[in-house]
Amino acid sequence: MFRQARYDEPLIFEIGRKNTSKSERNNVVPEKISRKKLPEIPSLTEPEVVRHYTRLSQMNYGVDTGFYPLGSCTMKYTPKIVEEIAGFEEVNLHPYQSQSTVQGSLRIMYELEQMLKEIGGVDDVTLQPAAGAHGEFTGMLITRAYHESRNESRTEVILPDTAHGTNPASAHMAGFDVVEIPSEDGMVCLKALKNALSDKTAAFMLTNPNTLGIFEENVCEIAEAVHDAGALLYYDGANLNAIMGKARPGDMGFDLVHFNLHKTFCTPHGGGGPGAGPVGVKSFLRKFLPIPQVEYDEKKYYLNYDKPDSIGKISPFYGNFAVLLKAYVYIKLLGGNGLKNVAELSVLNANYMKEKLKKHYPLPYKNLRKHEFVLAGSELKEKNARTLDLAKMLLDYGLHAPTIYFPHLVDEAIMIEPTETESKNEMDKFIHAMIKISKNPLKNYSPKNTSAGKIDEIGAAKNMILSWKMFKEKK
Numbered sequence: 001m002f003r004q005a006r007y008d009e010p011l012i013f014e015i016g017r018k019n020t021s022k023s024e025r026n027n028v029v030p031e032k033i034s035r036k037k038l039p040e041i042p043s044l045t046e047p048e049v050v051r052h053y054t055r056l057s058q059m060n061y062g063v064d065t066g067f068y069p070l071g072s073c074t075m076k077y078t079p080k081i082v083e084e085i086a087g088f089e090e091v092n093l094h095p096y097q098s099q100s101t102v103q104g105s106l107r108i109m110y111e112l113e114q115m116l117k118e119i120g121g122v123d124d125v126t127l128q129p130a131a132g133a134h135g136e137f138t139g140m141l142i143t144r145a146y147h148e149s150r151n152e153s154r155t156e157v158i159l160p161d162t163a164h165g166t167n168p169a170s171a172h173m174a175g176f177d178v179v180e181i182p183s184e185d186g187m188v189c190l191k192a193l194k195n196a197l198s199d200k201t202a203a204f205m206l207t208n209p210n211t212l213g214i215f216e217e218n219v220c221e222i223a224e225a226v227h228d229a230g231a232l233l234y235y236d237g238a239n240l241n242a243i244m245g246k247a248r249p250g251d252m253g254f255d256l257v258h259f260n261l262h263k264t265f266c267t268p269h270g271g272g273g274p275g276a277g278p279v280g281v282k283s284f285l286r287k288f289l290p291i292p293q294v295e296y297d298e299k300k301y302y303l304n305y306d307k308p309d310s311i312g313k314i315s316p317f318y319g320n321f322a323v324l325l326k327a328y329v330y331i332k333l334l335g336g337n338g339l340k341n342v343a344e345l346s347v348l349n350a351n352y353m354k355e356k357l358k359k360h361y362p363l364p365y366k367n368l369r370k371h372e373f374v375l376a377g378s379e380l381k382e383k384n385a386r387t388l389d390l391a392k393m394l395l396d397y398g399l400h401a402p403t404i405y406f407p408h409l410v411d412e413a414i415m416i417e418p419t420e421t422e423s424k425n426e427m428d429k430f431i432h433a434m435i436k437i438s439k440n441p442l443k444n445y446s447p448k449n450t451s452a453g454k455i456d457e458i459g460a461a462k463n464m465i466l467s468w469k470m471f472k473e474k475k
């Protein structure tokens with residue numbers, strides 16, 4: 001099946017080639033570590049390789065090919081100019097370059113910090129965390145450092161039952177015990193919160209609007225109760241898209257805020273990356289931020305490592321620069337009014353879809369939604385199917401499935417977030433498919449039209465074949 005390579009042999013073949021003399025090989029790599037055998041890699045012709053990867057790229061589904069309503073993930077379209085600028089030679093620099101030669105990049109980072117401060121209503125920002133979850137972890141380390149600096153031993157972090165799974169994980173990783181409280185009408189139950197708060201509480205973590213897409217209207221009372229208990233209020237910024245330019249977490253009383261740049265400020269993501277989760281804090285927490293901090297002394301931009309109370313380093317180098325740059329370009333492109341417009345349109349789109357679909361799927365909480373909403377797939381069960389079957393059937397319509405089975409408090413949850421970048425036409429196609437499926441859901445039927453059929457998820461986990469070597473060994 002595989003032929004020997006026919007192209008000019010690159011260095012790697014030169015090293016391993018049997019007919020090179022020992023001295024010849026020694027010129028390149030010391031004998032001790034030089035290859036004795038040809039590397040076991042498949043030999044293919046160029047057209048075979050090109051066709052393989054082109055075919056794979058065509059199997060891929062992305063926001064550039066279709067509607068992607070993955071709730072909580074804000075899979076919005078990224079304008080191509082953002083990608084183009086991120087590819088400029090001038091910004092693809094080496095992290096070990098001296099600071100005097102990267103002033104432009106440092107300025108971009110500094111200005112992004114300023115813009116995020118303004119959007120979040122916070123006093124300082126670190127750009128270092130590589131994802132929202134990493135931002136949460138950073139925020140929890142800052143929370144620890146803050147309470148320790150006051151000689152207080154606070155061991156608990158409280159979360160509502162709508163919290164994203166990364167929240168308890170981050171709190172736990174930072175050494176806290178997690179306390180979950182119930183919701184009432186899709187919002188934090190204030191009474192349960194007040195009962196849970198004590199002198200052991202380090203922080204309350206909240207997403208607003210929450211993962212049901214509902215704005216926590218008691219947020220000011222929540223902030224007061226949390227602060228009265230001596231605890232900090234943490235903002236999970238994954239849903240900032242719904243309110244940016246309209247309301248600021250800092251003004252609501254949040255002390256720490258993370259931004260998911262890859263969600264709210266576009267930058268394509270998925271499959272675990274790439275991302276950036278900057279964290280903003282109120283001034284009293286500033287000294288705990290990670291090092292280095294990008295600063296400006298009116299003459300030059302520089303990296304400040306001189307922060308004795310800092311929680312230290314949490315990322316290699318200075319954060320995920322390419323993502324930071326894309327978010328910077330996106331914010332500059334839209335401007336303040338543009339960001340506000342994003343929030344308004346994302347809310348309008350979600351409510352349009354909610355109104356169309358609530359006649360066909362139960363809508364557990366009746367409140368007005370922000371940028372996403374959650375339906376229940378419970379009635380599918382009466383037809384012997386489940387939300388999972390619905391998700392797979394949507395794939396056969398050429399559509400990406402919404403988020404399913406999250407948040408956990410909704411039975412057979414279906415979480416839909418259209419984002420502001422979708423047209424009415426695209427949303428209508430999805431609504432049409434959802435209505436058709438609601439009438440005739442088929443158990444274990446789909447997907448039939450996708451490049452891969454039903455995936456054997458257990459088999460894939462138990463029988464991983466991740467490399468050519470593993471493939472050969474399995475054969």
Ligand SMILES: *Cc1c(COP(=O)(O)O)cnc(C)c1O
Nearest residue numbers: 072131132133164166207238260
């Ligand atoms: C996506 C998300 C997170 C985690 O963010 P990552 O950037 O994926 O690590 C946290 N909370 C909510 C509500 C989210 O949607």
